[in-house]
Amino acid sequence: MPTSSGENRRVTAAMVAERAGTSIATVSLVVNGKDRGRVSVPIATRVRDAVEELGYVVDHAASTLARGSGDLVVLIAPDLSNPFFAEVIRGVRDTIGDRFQLVLSVTERGEQPVDADVRRFERLRPAGILVDAPAAGASMRASVPVVLLDAPGGLGAVNYDLSPGVDALVGHLRTAGHRRVAYLDGTSRAATFAVRRTLFEEACTAAGIAVSERGASADLSIEAAATTVSAVLDAWLASGVTAVVAAADTLAYGVLRAAAERGIPVPEALAVAGFDDLPSSSVTAPALTSVALPGAELGRAAALRLLATLDGTEAPAPSLPTRLVPRASTGA
Numbered sequence: 001m002p003t004s005s006g007e008n009r010r011v012t013a014a015m016v017a018e019r020a021g022t023s024i025a026t027v028s029l030v031v032n033g034k035d036r037g038r039v040s041v042p043i044a045t046r047v048r049d050a051v052e053e054l055g056y057v058v059d060h061a062a063s064t065l066a067r068g069s070g071d072l073v074v075l076i077a078p079d080l081s082n083p084f085f086a087e088v089i090r091g092v093r094d095t096i097g098d099r100f101q102l103v104l105s106v107t108e109r110g111e112q113p114v115d116a117d118v119r120r121f122e123r124l125r126p127a128g129i130l131v132d133a134p135a136a137g138a139s140m141r142a143s144v145p146v147v148l149l150d151a152p153g154g155l156g157a158v159n160y161d162l163s164p165g166v167d168a169l170v171g172h173l174r175t176a177g178h179r180r181v182a183y184l185d186g187t188s189r190a191a192t193f194a195v196r197r198t199l200f201e202e203a204c205t206a207a208g209i210a211v212s213e214r215g216a217s218a219d220l221s222i223e224a225a226a227t228t229v230s231a232v233l234d235a236w237l238a239s240g241v242t243a244v245v246a247a248a249d250t251l252a253y254g255v256l257r258a259a260a261e262r263g264i265p266v267p268e269a270l271a272v273a274g275f276d277d278l279p280s281s282s283v284t285a286p287a288l289t290s291v292a293l294p295g296a297e298l299g300r301a302a303a304l305r306l307l308a309t310l311d312g313t314e315a316p317a318p319s320l321p322t323r324l325v326p327r328a329s330t331g332a
Contacts, residue, residue: 011056019050031056032071034098072126073100073306076113078133078188079220080106082250083278084295088132088149091299096307100127112189114138118146128306132298136191145309149302150293152195156317158302160192162199165291165322169273170203172289172324173243176331178271180210182236184229184246184255185217193247196275200245212241218251225254226261233258243271243330249278249290256284256329271330286328293322 013031017024022043029035030047039047050056073096077085093102105121107113112135119142121129128145134154140146148157173181183200186193204211214235218228225246236244246252252274259266266272266286274281277292301318308315326332 011054013056016047016050016054016056019054020046022047027051033101036098071100072103072124073128073130073303074103074105074121074124074126075130075132076105076107076117076121077131078107078112078190080104082220083280084249084276084293085132087295088299091296091301092130092303093299094296095300095303099307111135112138113140115140118142127310130299130302130306133188133190133192135189136194145306147302147306147309149298150190150192152191154191156305158298158305158317159319160293160298160322161319162195162291162322165275165293165324166196166199166203168324169245169289169291170200170207170209172326172330172332173245173271173273174207174209176243176271178209178243180212180240181243181245182212182214182216182232182241184225184244184251185215186220186247186251187217188220196247212236212239214239218254220248220250222250222253222257225251226257227254229255229258230261233262233264237264237270241270243267243273246272246274249274249276249281249288252281252288252290252329253284256286256288260285267329267331273330277325281325282327284329289327289330289332290325291322292325294320 013024013027017027026039027047029039030044035044075092079085112133113131114135115138118129118140122142122144126144130147131140132149134140134148134151140148148154151157152159185197201211214232216228216232218224244255246255252272255272259270264270273289275291277290281288281290297320305315
């Protein structure tokens with residue numbers, strides 16, 4: 001029977017081990033989910049039954065103090081609801097396996113991770129912290145290993161090599177006859193968005209394509225992007241803009257919505273493209289041309305770098321390749 005609150009006695013791992021007829025080390029493996037391949041199924045079942053009967057709760061704080069660091073890996077990201085971050089999470093989870101428990105933290109909507117977010121989790125003494133798309137200029141220094149993802153300029157960050165994808169996109173637009181385009185930016189403070197825009201504008205200049213001086217930016221949501229584009233679309237079209245490139249696929253979806261609401265055919269009157277190549281980009285109407293940024297590969301590379309740091313070995317901070325996925329929204 002579970003220990004009653006009136007007994008005021010904390011159930012320990014030793015008590016669970018005694019009830020299950022096994023060692024404390026075996027109990028630790030089972031309750032921390034590390035028993036696969038190490039503890040037989042019957043013994044693991046006995047341990048779980050004893051845990052249930054006694055009402056045992058793992059004291060993670062005590063375990064962390066004993067080891068100097070915990071078995072947690074924290075991933076801080078600006079928007080876990082975005083399908084892109086779901087892919088990043090999958091890459092991290094598949095890589096760290098059962099060795100660590102993954103804890104997810106999302107910042108305030110529209111805000112990029114900053115130093116204070118890292119300090120908040122540093123107090124928990126995790127094994128390490130992963131930070132996706134941090135705010136530009138954030139140092140992210142901590143007493144535990146920190147790996148930055150998609151953070152151009154960040155020390156030891158795992159980043160994308162955006163140039164091949166951007167060059168391919170601009171070449172694709174030029175071949176299709178576009179000579180004046182508009183760019184829909186995100187309001188995000190992430191350095192990666194600034195780099196995307198800069199590379200795009202530089203590639204357009206080199207290709208003889210003019211980028212509209214009428215800039216626009218929106219929160220990373222379809223609704224916000226559609227509202228913003230609706231307000232500037234007439235001006236863009238009047239100035240000769242024939243294509244709109246968005247800093248992210250979610251923004252590009254807003255462009256498609258705004259065009260559809262105004263009865264502007266895509267790509268006949270307006271071509272549209274984005275960045276990320278989210279799974280849904282292949283099923284929009286029309287399907288969206290996008291620069292593919294592989295989220296799962298980003299998560300996997302960052303997790304491998306963190307594991308190498310924890311193991312005291314060297315791991316590169318790779319620059320992941322990008323590529324253009326042309327679809328119907330640009331007439332492909």
